[in-house]
Amino acid sequence: xxxxxxxxxxxxxxxxxxxxxxxxxxxxxxxxxxxxxxxxxxxxxxxxxxxxxxxxxxxxxxxxxxxxxxxxxxxxxxxxxxxxxxxxxxxxxxxxxxxxxxxxxxxxxxxxxxxxxxxxxxxxxxxxxxxxxxxxxxxxxxxxxxxxxxxxxxxxxxxxxxxxxxxxxxxxxxxxxxxxxxxxxxxxxxxxxxxxxxxxxxxxxxxxxxxxxxxxxxxxx
Numbered sequence: 001x002x003x004x005x006x007x008x009x010x011x012x013x014x015x016x017x018x019x020x021x022x023x024x025x026x027x028x029x030x031x032x033x034x035x036x037x038x039x040x041x042x043x044x045x046x047x048x049x050x051x052x053x054x055x056x057x058x059x060x061x062x063x064x065x066x067x068x069x070x071x072x073x074x075x076x077x078x079x080x081x082x083x084x085x086x087x088x089x090x091x092x093x094x095x096x097x098x099x100x101x102x103x104x105x106x107x108x109x110x111x112x113x114x115x116x117x118x119x120x121x122x123x124x125x126x127x128x129x130x131x132x133x134x135x136x137x138x139x140x141x142x143x144x145x146x147x148x149x150x151x152x153x154x155x156x157x158x159x160x161x162x163x164x165x166x167x168x169x170x171x172x173x174x175x176x177x178x179x180x181x182x183x184x185x186x187x188x189x190x191x192x193x194x195x196x197x198x199x200x201x202x203x204x205x206x207x208x209x210x211x212x213x214x215x216x217x218x219x220x221x
Contacts, residue, residue: 010099011073011214013037014125014179015064015080016044016151017092022062028083029066032076037066042153042179045139061151063179067099077215086218093218095181097125097211123213124187126180128194129155130206135176138194142180145193150180181219 013034015025022039029037040063068076073096085091128138135152142150155175182190191208200206 009069010067011070011096012099013064013066013068013073013076013094013096015066015092015094016042016179017062017064017084019060019062021084021092022064025062025064025080025084026066028080029064029076032079033072034066034068034076037064039064040153042151044151045136045149063151063153074215077217081217091218093181093216095123095125095216095219096214098214122184123216123219124182124184125211125213126178126182126187126190126194126208127211128178128180128198128206128208130176130178130198132174132176134198134206135178137198138176138178139180141194141197142178142190144197145189146186147180147182147190150178153177153179181213181216 013029017025026037026039042061042063044059044061077094077096080094081087086094130138132154139150153176155177180190187210191210194208195201198206200208
């Protein structure tokens with residue numbers, strides 16, 4: 001495990017793009033020094049009057065998660081924006097969050113001239129983990145508090161309140177992860193609304209946590 005003094009120089013790059021572009025994102029990021037990444041399949045939810053009328057509100061998405069030092073992160077984000085044009089509407093979103101610890105990789109290195117910057121936080125990444133089937137309710141609750149939509153990722157997992165066995169084997173319940181990018185001013189109302197409507201404080205109903213976002217491309221108000 002890298003000590004915190006070093007890991008604070010690393011960031012997670014999240015890229016959310018339409019289905020089929022994830023592998024191309026990884027390929028282009030590697031050209032900038034990013035050692036690799038993990039790709040998830042999800043779906044995006046949007047709030048658009050015309051698409052709502054056509055009942056086209058869900059879109060298949062790929063979510064790419066990569067870790068690199070801050071200098072490489074900045075270079076990779078600029079290159080990805082140049083290639084995939086996140087600065088144009090509906091081309092995807094890329095953003096970074098900070099790390100506090102890092103284990104299991106030796107490919108991430110700090111460069112000698114790298115210094116951590118403490119920029120102003122404008123956006124935050126709200127992560128909500130709930131049982132499968134509840135993600136849409138999370139999105140609806142968030143939208144009531146000002147959210148414009150989110151990304152849903154299928155997952156598996158179990159907590160202390162979810163123990164089950166089949167033929168003496170542990171069952172891992174299917175979960176859904178909802179990722180919501182929020183203006184910092186809306187984060188608390190969105191979290192409170194989800195907490196209230198999904199009864200998150202009751203055991204086994206879910207978890208919410210929030211990450212500060214450092215850099216972004218592709219967010220439009």
